[in-house]
Amino acid sequence: MDTSQYLEIFIDETKEHLQNMNEQILVLEKEPDNADTINEIFRAAHSLKGMAGTMGYKRMQRLTHDTENVFSEIRNGKMKVSAGLIDTLFQSLDALEGYLENIQQTADEGTDDHEPIIKQLNDILASANGEVPAPAQEEKKEEAAPKSEAQSGAKYKRINLEEHEINAMNEAYKKNLNVYGVTVFIQESCILKAARSFLVFKALEELGEIIVSQPSVQDIEDEKFDLEFSLYLISESDAEKVKGAIKNVSEIEDAIVEKIEKVEDVIAEEQKEEEKTAEVKEEKEPVQTAPAAAQAAPAAKQQAPTKQASKPVVNRTVRVDIEKLDALMNQVSELIIAKNSLVSISIADVNQQTAQGLHDQIEYLERITTNLHESVMKVRMVPIESVVSRFPRMIRDISKKLDKKMELYMTGEDTELDRTVIDEIGDPLMHLLRNSADHGLESNDVRVQRGNEAVGSIFLNAYQEGNNVIIEVGDDANGIDIESVRNKGIERGIITPEQAETMSDKDVIGLLFMPSFSMAKKVSDLSGRGVGLDVVKSKIEALGGDVEVKTKLGEGTTFIIRLPLTLAIIQALMVELGDEKYAISLGSIQTIEDISVSDIKYVQGKEVIHLRGTVIPIIRLDQVLDIGPREEKPENLIVVIVKKGDKLAGLVVDNLIGQQEIVIKSLGKYIDNTKIISGATILGDGEVALILDTNVLI
Amino acid sequence: MEDNKKEFETVQYIVVKIGSEQYGIDIRYVDNIVRIQKITRVPKIQNYFKGVINLRGEIVPVMSLRIKMNQPESELTNAARIIIIKLEPQAAIGIIVDEVKEVVTLEENEIEKVSYDAKDENAGYINGIGKHEGELISLLDLHAVIGEKEIV
Numbered sequence: 003m004d005t006s007q008y009l010e011i012f013i014d015e016t017k018e019h020l021q022n023m024n025e026q027i028l029v030l031e032k033e034p035d036n037a038d039t040i041n042e043i044f045r046a047a048h049s050l051k052g053m054a055g056t057m058g059y060k061r062m063q064r065l066t067h068d069t070e071n072v073f074s075e076i077r078n079g080k081m082k083v084s085a086g087l088i089d090t091l092f093q094s095l096d097a098l099e100g101y102l103e104n105i106q107q108t109a110d111e112g113t114d115d116h117e118p119i120i121k122q123l124n125d126i127l128a129s130a131n132g133e134v135p136a137p138a139q140e141e142k143k144e145e146a147a148p149k150s151e152a153q154s155g156a157k158y159k160r161i162n163l164e165e166h167e168i169n170a171m172n173e174a175y176k177k178n179l180n181v182y183g184v185t186v187f188i189q190e191s192c193i194l195k196a197a198r199s200f201l202v203f204k205a206l207e208e209l210g211e212i213i214v215s216q217p218s219v220q221d222i223e224d225e226k227f228d229l230e231f232s233l234y235l236i237s238e239s240d241a242e243k244v245k246g247a248i249k250n251v252s253e254i255e256d257a258i259v260e261k262i263e264k265v266e267d268v269i270a271e272e273q274k275e276e277e278k279t280a281e282v283k284e285e286k287e288p289v290q291t292a293p294a295a296a297q298a299a300p301a302a303k304q305q306a307p308t309k310q311a312s313k314p315v316v317n318r319t320v321r322v323d324i325e326k327l328d329a330l331m332n333q334v335s336e337l338i339i340a341k342n343s344l345v346s347i348s349i350a351d352v353n354q355q356t357a358q359g360l361h362d363q364i365e366y367l368e369r370i371t372t373n374l375h376e377s378v379m380k381v382r383m384v385p386i387e388s389v390v391s392r393f394p395r396m397i398r399d400i401s402k403k404l405d406k407k408m409e410l411y412m413t414g415e416d417t418e419l420d421r422t423v424i425d426e427i428g429d430p431l432m433h434l435l436r437n438s439a440d441h442g443l444e445s446n447d448v449r450v451q452r453g454n455e456a457v458g459s460i461f462l463n464a465y466q467e468g469n470n471v472i473i474e475v476g477d478d479a480n481g482i483d484i485e486s487v488r489n490k491g492i493e494r495g496i497i498t499p500e501q502a503e504t505m506s507d508k509d510v511i512g513l514l515f516m517p518s519f520s521m522a523k524k525v526s527d528l529s530g531r532g533v534g535l536d537v538v539k540s541k542i543e544a545l546g547g548d549v550e551v552k553t554k555l556g557e558g559t560t561f562i563i564r565l566p567l568t569l570a571i572i573q574a575l576m577v578e579l580g581d582e583k584y585a586i587s588l589g590s591i592q593t594i595e596d597i598s599v600s601d602i603k604y605v606q607g608k609e610v611i612h613l614r615g616t617v618i619p620i621i622r623l624d625q626v627l628d629i630g631p632r633e634e635k636p637e638n639l640i641v642v643i644v645k646k647g648d649k650l651a652g653l654v655v656d657n658l659i660g661q662q663e664i665v666i667k668s669l670g671k672y673i674d675n676t677k678i679i680s681g682a683t684i685l686g687d688g689e690v691a692l693i694l695d696t697n698v699l700i
Numbered sequence: 701m702e703d704n705k706k707e708f709e710t711v712q713y714i715v716v717k718i719g720s721e722q723y724g725i726d727i728r729y730v731d732n733i734v735r736i737q738k739i740t741r742v743p744k745i746q747n748y749f750k751g752v753i754n755l756r757g758e759i760v761p762v763m764s765l766r767i768k769m770n771q772p773e774s775e776l777t778n779a780a781r782i783i784i785i786k787l788e789p790q791a792a793i794g795i796i797v798d799e800v801k802e803v804v805t806l807e808e809n810e811i812e813k814v815s816y817d818a819k820d821e822n823a824g825y826i827n828g829i830g831k832h833e834g835e836l837i838s839l840l841d842l843h844a845v846i847g848e849k850e851i852v
Binding site: 335336339582626627628629667668669670671672673674678679681682684688689690691692 | 738740741742743744745746749751752753754757758759760761763791792793846
């Protein structure tokens with residue numbers, strides 16, 4: 003069958019499951035007896051197997067099947083979690099990810115069978131079971147069992163009939179109506195099982211009355227069933243017609259419709275079945291496929307907690323086409339522009355009678371647009387968790403590989419960022435973490451000698467600051483040796499010895515971001531090939547952010563990444579310079595000051611002001627922006643104090659216009675990015691105002 | 701079939717005036733022609749960009765062909781227009797011209813390919829000369845004018 007339409011869902015869900023397994027196995031490594039974790043992994047492996055099978059990825063299915071087997075043994079307490087097992091499991095996860103990658107690119111899983119991993123898994127299984135490797139096989143048989151039963155089974159016989167249901171049947175016989183036992187099998191590939199079942203029910207209800215179904219109607223609606231369900235139907239139509247009605251619903255594999263001559267037949271059968279299935283069930287404990295239908299109550303109970311436990315892990319996401327979101331975003335932009343023009347009308351007509359009404363309208367409009375903006379932004383926001391959740395596993399692997407003990411501490415995983423930023427930020431973060439792990443942290447021995455704790459720490463902190471999100475990636479290693487960077491710079495011919503003399507520490511560290519400048523003493527396959535920090539920097543700058551490094555010899559190094567929170571609409575302060583208007587993002591403004599010209603001091607020939615104990619450099623915006631100086635020299639200057647991290651600067655402006663919500667528009671690709679101008683916006687009167695990027699000025 | 705063939709052989713150009721010269725702009729790339737409006741200066745950009753305008757809610761950069769072609773700037777008259785050009789769907793750009801004259805249809809045999817003169821740096825912006833009713837029209841190579849294509 004054609005499964006291509008489901009490929010995207012498959013890929014997304016497989017990713018989720020793999021990520022989940024990765025996380026859980028990490029937990030398992032630390033707490034080998036955690037039953038919840040084991041169950042969780044088992045469930046994920048089981049779903050993966052099912053999905054891969056449905057999509058026809060046989061190799062993937064086989065590998066997950068064997069992984070699942072191992073877990074089913076662990077779950078039964080027949081086996082203990084060992085370090086070797088964990089490694090093998092990670093290997094098989096990597097192999098699965100490999101398959102997934104192939105699938106993503108070519109819609110084909112590739113040809114690698116990963117025999118060694120499968121063998122290892124089976125060896126583990128075999129050794130766990132001592133001399134008999136049989137259980138594994140047995141398991142497979144059992145796995146197959148429900149299916150073969152399904153093929154043959156008129157499972158309706160297993161429905162537990164309540165007394166009133168039996169009465170209803172007897173009533174029917176009295177009225178000369180037919181009673182049918184019906185079992186419906188849905189195609190394995192069917193995605194909307196509940197919907198298909200609903201259609202079957204609807205079709206049958208047109209023909210007669212459904213006395214009872216197994217699973218219950220509610221469970222069917224909630225998709226709490228496998229591929230088949232059974233029911234008793236009272237109808238005057240003949241069996242063929244009933245069968246035809248069911249088969250008219252698409253994606254129905256088969257239906258068994260049997261006429262029941264008298265109630266006793268069923269009841270007798272039922273009891274027999276019950277005994278049989280009870281037996282089967284005992285053996286079948288590890289297999290998760292919904293067991294015997296006769297065990298309705300216990301089965302339901304068993305399933306219920308399972309469902310509940312898995313809830314928090316399953317990401318309840320709505321996947322929205324990003325284009326649709328963009329369109330929505332644009333509409334909001336228009337709305338805000340409309341609002342702004344209303345604002346300017348109201349200012350112009352302030353003397354007229356209508357002004358008050360207009361004013362109310364504007365306030366209302368303003369409230370709507372702000373709310374709308376917020377909700378749309380929220381749809382676009384994704385917690386960075388989706389990116390960083392794979393890092394613990396990565397650090398674990400590096401730690402094993404380098405034989406260096408280290409721990410990754412993460413905070414602020416719930417910090418949200420725009421979807422487009424999230425998609426791009428993964429690689430730079432990974433680079434920085436690898437950097438820290440590989441040549442930031444020293445070996446455990448060296449650390450002990452230095453008086454540090456043997457186990458190195460790497461941390462990743464994310465938090466919001468104004469209109470920015472800050473992500474800090476750092477370590478508690480020895481820090482960057484500035485002198486050796488300086489020497490390396492000279493060695494590489496990037497700077498001359500004379501230059502090196504006069505360079506500040508900060509500038510020296512800036513060298514690290516130069517292309518092909520690697521500090522690693524030897525190239526390893528983790529890092530040190532000189533394609534690191536410059537790529538990180540350019541990627542982050544492309545996202546409108548910047549990177550900073552803080553390092554202290556003996557204490558560690560921290561890379562601070564600053565990213566814009568929103569990309570489209572911001573609150574801004576409008577200012578006037580000459581006859582031009584500029585917008586400054588409110589998020590970066592600290593205060594606005596009125597400064598007397600005589601308060602301006604000079605430090606190294608540069609203008610500064612001394613404000614509440616801080617020395618703040620003054621930036622004459624009119625000079626930076628090539629605006630002719632004002633004719634009159636005012637005695638007081640309006641200075642907008644902007645901040646970037648802990649650095650401040652004072653921007654001199656001519657006039658303040660006020661606060662406004664502005665829609666950021668790009669200047670287009672033809673204009674050489676001046677960096678000072680991060681974009682433009684359209685004001686209420688249709689005029690264009692430019693947006694200053696104060697982060698560049700400081 | 702006949703129609704297709706005809707279209708293939710002829711190209712429509714918008715004839716504009718810059719200074720005393722006539723230039724032709726391939727109409728397929730022209731999105732719009734608007735009157736001169738307030739152009740917002742953007743500091744520290746290429747000198748031939750006059751700034752940006754608001755075109756129905758979109759920010760569109762506007763360039764001066766005169767400056768790009770090293771001609772002296774002159775006061776814009778009432779006849780001046782901004783021709784909005786879209787080489788790609790999402791990237792509009794405006795070109796200021798002194799006057800828009802007419803639309804002409806040139807057949808292939810009316811277009812003369814220019815021989816390359818390396819000394820004339822403006823020649824790189826022209827990819828042909830059109831002859832129409834006894835007048836000569838320099839046909840602009842928009843990709844060269846707009847893009848940062850190096851002129852050898």
